[in-house]
């Protein structure tokens with residue numbers, strides 16, 4: 001399996017961008033509440049969005065409780 005395939009499976013957002021309708025492929029993050037998704041500069045920009053511009057979780061509302069999944073994956077923590 002190529003590195004890009006692994007990255008696509010475990011790293012990048014699989015949601016759809018609203019408006020554009022295309023695949024998001026954004027970097028994903030996890031909140032301390034367990035919710036995972038990408039970060040967008042405004043609310044409801046992606047079907048799998050977890051964080052808005054100010055790092056506020058769209059699910060539980062916590063701010064800054066974010067963990068970058070892609071980097072964590074690469075370091076192997």
Ligand SMILES: [Zn+2]
Pocket residue numbers: 013014015016024025026037038039046047048049
């Ligand atoms: Zn997304």
Ligand SMILES: [Zn+2]
Pocket residue numbers: 031032033034035057058059060061062
């Ligand atoms: Zn949360």
